[in-house]
Amino acid sequence: MNTGKNLKPIVDSVTLTIVNNAMVSACREMGVAMMKTSYSSIFNEGLDFSCVIFDRDGEMVACAEFCPAQIGAILFTMQWTIAEMGLENFGPGDVIMHNDPYRGGCHMPEHTVIKGIYHRGELYGFVGNIAHLTEIGGKAVGGFAADAKEVYQEGLRLPPVKIVRNGELVEDIWKFLLLNHRTPRTSWGDLHAMIGSLAVAEKRLHRLLRRFGIDGLLDIGKRLIAYSEKRMRAEISDIPDGEYSFHDWIENDGVTPEKRYRINSTVTVREDEVVFDYTGTSEQARGPCNCTYGVTASATYNAMLSITDATIPKNSGCYRPIQIVAPPGTLLNVEHPGPSVGGNSEVHERIVDVLFACLGQAVPERVAAASGGSSCNFLFGGIHPDTGHYYANYHIDGCGWGGKAHSDGNHAQCPINGNCRNTPIEIFETRYPWLTLEYRLAEKSGGHGRHRGGFGSVRVLRNRAPEVTVSSFMDRHVTGAWGMDGGGEGAPGRLLIKKSGEEAWISFSDAYGTVSPNKFADIQIDRGDEVLIASRGGGGFGPSCERPPEEVLHDVVEGLTSVQEARKVYRVALTRRDNGSLGVDAAATARLRRTRAKAVRKGSEAGNG
Amino acid sequence: MGEWKPISTALYETRIHRCDYCGKMVPRRIWVIAYQGKPLQFCDPKCELGWFEYWLPRYGSEHGFSTAAPLDP
Numbered sequence: 221m222n223t224g225k226n227l228k229p230i231v232d233s234v235t236l237t238i239v240n241n242a243m244v245s246a247c248r249e250m251g252v253a254m255m256k257t258s259y260s261s262i263f264n265e266g267l268d269f270s271c272v273i274f275d276r277d278g279e280m281v282a283c284a285e286f287c288p289a290q291i292g293a294i295l296f297t298m299q300w301t302i303a304e305m306g307l308e309n310f311g312p313g314d315v316i317m318h319n320d321p322y323r324g325g326c327h328m329p330e331h332t333v334i335k336g337i338y339h340r341g342e343l344y345g346f347v348g349n350i351a352h353l354t355e356i357g358g359k360a361v362g363g364f365a366a367d368a369k370e371v372y373q374e375g376l377r378l379p380p381v382k383i384v385r386n387g388e389l390v391e392d393i394w395k396f397l398l399l400n401h402r403t404p405r406t407s408w409g410d411l412h413a414m415i416g417s418l419a420v421a422e423k424r425l426h427r428l429l430r431r432f433g434i435d436g437l438l439d440i441g442k443r444l445i446a447y448s449e450k451r452m453r454a455e456i457s458d459i460p461d462g463e464y465s466f467h468d469w470i471e472n473d474g475v476t477p478e479k480r481y482r483i484n485s486t487v488t489v490r491e492d493e494v495v496f497d498y499t500g501t502s503e504q505a506r507g508p509c510n511c512t513y514g515v516t517a518s519a520t521y522n523a524m525l526s527i528t529d530a531t532i533p534k535n536s537g538c539y540r541p542i543q544i545v546a547p548p549g550t551l552l553n554v555e556h557p558g559p560s561v562g563g564n565s566e567v568h569e570r571i572v573d574v575l576f577a578c579l580g581q582a583v584p585e586r587v588a589a590a591s592g593g594s595s596c597n598f599l600f601g602g603i604h605p606d607t608g609h610y611y612a613n614y615h616i617d618g619c620g621w622g623g624k625a626h627s628d629g630n631h632a633q634c635p636i637n638g639n640c641r642n643t644p645i646e647i648f649e650t651r652y653p654w655l656t657l658e659y660r661l662a663e664k665s666g667g668h669g670r671h672r673g674g675f676g677s678v679r680v681l682r683n684r685a686p687e688v689t690v691s692s693f694m695d696r697h698v699t700g701a702w703g704m705d706g707g708g709e710g711a712p713g714r715l716l717i718k719k720s721g722e723e724a725w726i727s728f729s730d731a732y733g734t735v736s737p738n739k740f741a742d743i744q745i746d747r748g749d750e751v752l753i754a755s756r757g758g759g760g761f762g763p764s765c766e767r768p769p770e771e772v773l774h775d776v777v778e779g780l781t782s783v784q785e786a787r788k789v790y791r792v793a794l795t796r797r798d799n800g801s802l803g804v805d806a807a808a809t810a811r812l813r814r815t816r817a818k819a820v821r822k823g824s825e826a827g828n829g
Numbered sequence: 830m831g832e833w834k835p836i837s838t839a840l841y842e843t844r845i846h847r848c849d850y851c852g853k854m855v856p857r858r859i860w861v862i863a864y865q866g867k868p869l870q871f872c873d874p875k876c877e878l879g880w881f882e883y884w885l886p887r888y889g890s891e892h893g894f895s896t897a898a899p900l901d902p
Contacts, residue, residue, distance in 0.1 A: 303856035
């Protein structure tokens with residue numbers, strides 16, 4: 221029998237590649253299983269989950285194209301669980317779950333399930349799934365207590381506990397958990413989908429284990445990790461050594477009037493290692509805009525993976541040359557009992573923007589201008605008028621991404637922390653008592669530039685139910701996303717309500733007296749009330765007068781800008797051709813751009829004089 | 830010279846041990862050293878190295894460490 225104990229180390233790169241691809245495919249299959257068997261929209265439409273394979277030393281061997289926000293944090297939730305439980309307390313058929321943000325998690329809704337993989341009675345490693353449960357109890361429906369002041373208001377918090385023992389549900393835990401969720405049937409279905417996805421990967425790993433044995437597969441995993449580390453070190457070596465600093469602000473925490481919070485970063489590149497130092501960041505907030513260490517680490521890895529070679533296999537090796545300094549008790553490393561539900565969904569992408577601004581000082585060709593930087597978190601629930609059952613949903617909207625050195629920013633795309641999808645209107649209206657009156661790009665919301673920022677979106681919803689309880693956690697409503705290298709700022713976002721029978725759009729603060737217009741919980745709106753969610757545009761990259769005239773013409777034809785704006789901002793003159801179509805007036809454009817160049821030079825001379 | 834120390838916690842304990850360099854939470858065992866009479870704790874010996882190479886020269890004096898002292902504890 222092949223136990224794998226006497227296998228020679230396998231070193232050829234073909235085998236390494238094939239096994240890596242097999243493991244990545246297993247993770248993808250876990251995701252497909254989640255999508256097809258889960259109950260809630262945030263899973264089967266939004267794909268807000270990530271699936272991974274770990275070896276028994278707690279090193280991530282493989283993952284797939286899931287949420288960057290989770291792929292960093294799951295390193296810590298898995299490692300903590302293994303350490304706290306002890307390897308000796310895992311057994312075949314056991315599934316352990318936890319959602320404690322202080323034990324490595326992202327925020328309370330994110331639950332991690334872990335299962336040991338055994339071959340001939342010996343532990344090889346673990347498969348894991350981290351996913352955002354829509355409803356977890358707490359003070360606000362939808363698991364997003366946007367005005368929480370401590371973790372106890374955010375929902376049911378679980379340390380690592382066995383929810384399945386030797387293949388059987390641990391009923392006491394399930395009873396306890398489901399009693400504290402507002403939509404227990406949905407939690408039941410979603411958790412079973414998560415557990416089922418682990419079984420999919422278990423089957424695939426058993427096939428590999430039969431072929432290579434435990435020692436062989438462990439050896440392959442270690443070599444893949446070493447390979448990724450080597451590749452990442454080579455990438456970092458290409459970044460000029462130096463220190464690069466930047467900062468940004470979170471506008472408010474939802475509970476403290478007129479106080480903003482600083483995200484500070486200094487990135488130090490030294491040969492083939494890099495230190496991300498967040499010293500100088502504000503102390504942790506009273507409200508839930510704090511990040512856990514898991515979130516800050518995820519954002520850091522996200523930024524690095526975004527600017528390095530995408531073909532590097534994503535495993536623990538990628539992270540070895542990256543050091544993080546996140547002082548405890550600050551916005552980016554919250555301590556008990558600080559709340560943190562908003563950090564993962566709203567601050568993660570702002571951290572990435574700050575890191576792009578730091579790294580852009582060294583490698584501007586690899587980064588982007590600031591993104592709209594918000595998931596437009598809008599939570600709602602109540603008793604469904606059609607079914608009479610309690611329902612809850614976590615709704616997200618995309619934002620404009622920042623322009624890059626080589627291309628425009630994407631329009632209305634899920635922010636960089638998520639890689640999620642939003643729910644199609646047909647599904648949304650079938651499941652929830654809303655009517656979608658509008659869903660379009662937000663005009664002129666992208667920052668101008670040689671490569672313009674992506675546009676945000678506008679969504680207008682009308683409530684069909686007698687009553688809906690809503691919560692929201694959004695930022696970037698005061699200042700827009702910054703441009704880079706002379707690019708313009710993106711437009712800030714808006715969240716407004718129009719009460720039934722009235723004409724004016726007003727803020728939730730004006731309507732309901734919330735401390736923040738964009739971070740609040742548990743507001744009840746009535747039938748016929750309309751909500752407008754306008755997401756933010758991305759910043760532009762490069763001076764707008766350098767945008768190729770033909771691209772400006774295309775923007776006008778597509779309705780993304782106007783003839784007047786083309787002239788005023790982009791210095792491009794357009795003319796009507798004989799056949800009625802618009803064309804570029806090359807001579808007039810050249811004159812406009814010469815005039816602009818002179819004006820800029822005169823301004824520079826005045827500044828230096 | 831550092832050593833690993835176990836972290837034993839009661840079921841009701843809410844405090845989490847943190848690495849003095851990176852800030853990461855530490856579950857069940859922690860790397861401890863003493864430097865200039867002060868105890869320091871890390872999630873890993875690599876973080877001890879990072880603390881001496883990166884953190885101490887930058888922030889040591891603000892936190893009561895003499896950075897004029899030799900780095901070898």
